[in-house]
Amino acid sequence: MPRVVVDVMLKPEILDPQGQAVANALPRLGVGDVASVRIGRRIEIEFTGEPDLDRAREIADKLLANPVIEDFTVRLVEADETADARS
């Protein structure tokens, strides 16, 4: 069964201190060519019936993301692309 994947990212104008901390750690790995790191959240939703993108969008807007500080995208993926399939 396909799942709906919601990606939530801080809006570009919102400072991401977590991403900055990761970016600042990269030189210690010998990585010197990374300009910036932004950290977001990926949520996989499985519906009991057919995946419902509109319903997923509503869930994302009301709960998964805070539209004051975050943007989100909603898309369908096949089951073999989900975290369960990879584990």
Add this chain to the structure above:
Amino acid sequence: MTARVGVVTFPGSLDDGDAARAVRIAGAEPVRLWHGDPDLHGVDAVVLPGGFSYGDYLRCGAIARFAPVMETIVDAARGGLPVLGICNGFQILCEAHLLPGALTRNQHLHFRNRDQVLRIESVSTAWTNTFQPGQEVLIPVKNGEGCYVADTATLDQLEAEGRVVARYVGGNPNGSQRDIAAITNAAGNVVGIMPHPEHAVEELTGPSLDGLGFFTSVLKHLVGAPA
């Protein structure tokens, strides 16, 4: 008659006991409210205490907003019920859209726990009417996600309408925009504050008694409010 001030306990609330104690020291009757019970039991005002409701999962306050008690509180607040959100309570008020903006991770990523000087900038709210304009108070701050953010238009509107209730003085502990520590809604009955006035109500346990003013203010507000 003694005013009855509700204090909500969510799973993960920490400071509900101290908030209830502050209400009692201020001279009101604390009424413990439960997140799963939509009944406000006839209280005259509500405090949303600090802590980590629902483990801060997803975002601080995001899940608490949907608790049965919050649906009643949101309606009552729109009707004028005085509501004070402290720390996690402030985050919940923003998530519930009773206050604009959001609280994000402290810019330096460290949890900050210290006694903090604040300047009270709005004394026309239900929770700050016993302070003097510009009065400086000393109140503990303790948060990991206390950095207040909003878009420029919202910040300008808050400033223009006198809705910045308190600002950090002598160092901003979390990177909050424009040093904002507390804000109010347009009507002045809903206030969100990141530092903890309930921890500054007794000489034995607090750095000052300055926090008591928030709780005595709501009593004064209730006496003056039309029945």
